Amino acid sequence: MRAMVLDAPRQPLRLAELPAPQAGPGQVALEVSACAVCRTDLHIFDGELTEPKLPLVPGHQIVARVATAGERFERGQRVGVPWLGWTDGSCRYCRSGRENLCDRARFTGYDLDGGYAEQTVVDERFCFPIPDGYEDLQAAPLLCAGLIGYRTLRFAGDAERIGIYGFGAAAHIICQVAVHQGRRVFAFTRAGDEATQAFALELGAEWAGDGLGPPPDELDAALIFAPVGELVPAALRAVGKGGSVVCGGIHMSDIPAMPYELLWGERVLRSVANLTRADAEEFLALAPRVPVRTRVEPFALEQANEAVARLREGSFRGSAVLVP
Ligand SMILES: [Zn+2]
């Protein structure tokens, strides 16, 4: 089968012909239909996430058809595969409903080979049926941008005025969910990025402007999806007393020193780590009810390096999706 392979950080992906992966106990073999590119993939390629399996087939937003039936899925069934690929089920985190924090968790397209390939093999406990009404390409970004974005939004509680910092793949989905829930959305982008600001307004944000500038109104919560530490004090400054700043990315540049008064007034600063299977079930049930409409730009599998470069530049709206 054809796959794009990472041999070492800071090298381009290499197109390779690999033996078809074989399903072991508890696993299903999948024929990949689409795999969306995530900002986390860039952190792996850049060596900012330091412990990938090497060589690695990246990709953790996989839409696929089951090729060999398992216990939960029949042959031919359409499933989605997210970032959380395996947990031990026995550590104190797993036993308390926090498998996203499992000490021995393994992640798709990082510890385990993923979906930048024609075929893959996954633990069937961590696959989910994809809701009807989504084409394969449109469904792919739901698997990480959607899931982890949704977990991030959940930590905003019942906040009414939500600031979204970094308006990429996760934000374009979560903006729709937040508006559906009756919240007011304020979108913060790179300075002068008028195309992205227009995109945010189109998706229901009531205001869009520069990330380091002041908001037009006090916020109740801020969700940070851009991997930029400077946004943390800016977002704390923008939220009112008792407000939350939730960092949804897996990696961020250093947060600058800041005065305690930015946190004072019971403001909360927290991160979001990975996802649980319960998050996946809840979000995949909610998405068609909103309904979330994803914007995608398809690339052939062989064009993965180009898709990655375009994501790095921020030169398109929504998600890049690889089609094998
Ligand atoms: Zn565990």
Ligand SMILES: [Zn+2]
């Ligand atoms: Zn991701």
